[in-house]
Amino acid sequence: MTGKLSRPVLRGPTPGNGGRLLGGMVSLIRTRYDASVSIIVRLDAxxxxxKNFALFDDLGIGFLxxxxxxxxxxxxxxxxxxxxWKEYxxxxxxxSYARFSYQCENWKKAYRALYTRPQYDDQQRLLEFARPDNIxxxxxxxxxxxxxxxxxAVREYWEEDTSLIYHHHQRGADELPHRGLKEFxxxxxxxxxxxxNQAYYYLMLISFFLFESFKEDNLKDILPIHSYATTLRRKxxxxxxxxxxxxxxxxxxxxxxxxxGLKLQILWTRCQNAVPIPQPS
Incomplete structure (x- = not known):
């Protein structure tokens, strides 16, 4: 699942235990959605x-x-x-990228790693000192x-180096739901x-969830499902x-x-027929 707010938490001035929050989220997915679903998290530097990587191993989830x-x-x-060296x-x-084993001096285990560096930017080759290399x-x-x-099939997909690069490049999209919440x-x-503020924040999340549900249930073929609140209000x-x-x-x-243009007759009919909420099995 990507592009969704699954378990938001508004933290106070004293930071909470990130591992406990992640563990609770994994437990929520395993118990309420699918016990065998593959979970992969994307992280920046x-x-x-x-310690984080060891936690992911203990929870049985993948990470990039x-x-x-x-x-x-x-x-x-x-x-x-x-x-x-290969090209993506x-x-x-x-x-250009190459696969190697990454392990810091005091680490207990090594991890699969890819070293990537861009070769072209707007059709021009970058010099060595200007390359934003990445791991x-x-x-x-x-x-x-x-x-x-x-x-x-899923295992073979993630064994491909190009799959790792593609999904690592998509990590910026994880911020879009927060932008949508702010615009809403x-x-x-x-x-x-x-x-x-905490009460206000959670009420804001509930309202945002209803807004997103309305779009997915009623706006198919009328407006883009990923439209922000500002666009929806304007149109x-x-x-x-x-x-x-x-x-x-x-x-x-x-x-x-x-x-x-807005297919208001179709929209009116859809709004009169609420989509039932599926009951967990």
Whole structure:
């Protein structure tokens, strides 16, 4: 699951136990969704810590983390034969990458790692000093329990180096739900006390969940499902209309262009038929 807020927590001035929060989230997914589903988390360099990686192993979940480029790692990468370097490309960029084993001096185990460096930027090759080199770490390696428990097709997918690079590049999309929440409500909490701000925050999340549910249930083929609240307000709510009262009825009149463009008749029918909430088995 990506692009969703699954278990948000508003923390106070004293940081909580991140491991406990993650463990609770994994337990929630395992018990309420699917006990055997594959869980993989994406991390930036701020979570680069052997304790975190060991926690992921204990929880039986995979991870894609951004590693740190130490001098010893650079020397190890420079020793990789040229023939072992490969290329990965998307529509805009080409990277060269090589696979190696990453282990800091005091670590108990080594992890599968990829060293990536861009070769082209806007059709121009970057010089050595200008390359934003990157390291991708993961525990998704043959023989590890987290990978061996996956279905064969899923396991083979994650064994491909290109899959790691693709999903590591997509980690920025994990911030989009937070942007959507801020556009829906507010970026700043309105009160001075933590308890009242906490209540406001969770009510804001409930409202945002209802907003997202409304889009997914009713706006298919009408507006993009991933539209932000500002877009939805501008296109669907802030439109010219006239309220007419006649014959004990209240009629909302809109232009024919709005009626056709927004498929208001279809939208009205969908809103009259609520989608039932599935009951957990």
């Amino acid at each position: 701020g979570f680069f810590d052997e 983390a951004t590693g740190k480029v130490y001098d010893a790692i650079k020397e190890k990468v420079q020793a990789i034969p040229k023939k072992k 490309a998307n529509e805009r960029q080409v990277w 991708i770490l993961t525990n998704l390696v043959s023989g590890e329990p987290v990978l061996e428990r996956m279905p064969r 409500a507010s970026e700043q909490l309105p009160f001075k006390r933590f308890a009242t 669907l709510i802030d439109l010219a209309a006239k309220v007419v009262r006649t014959g004990h009825e209240v009629i909302l009149k809109v232009t024919q262009a709005a009626m056709d």
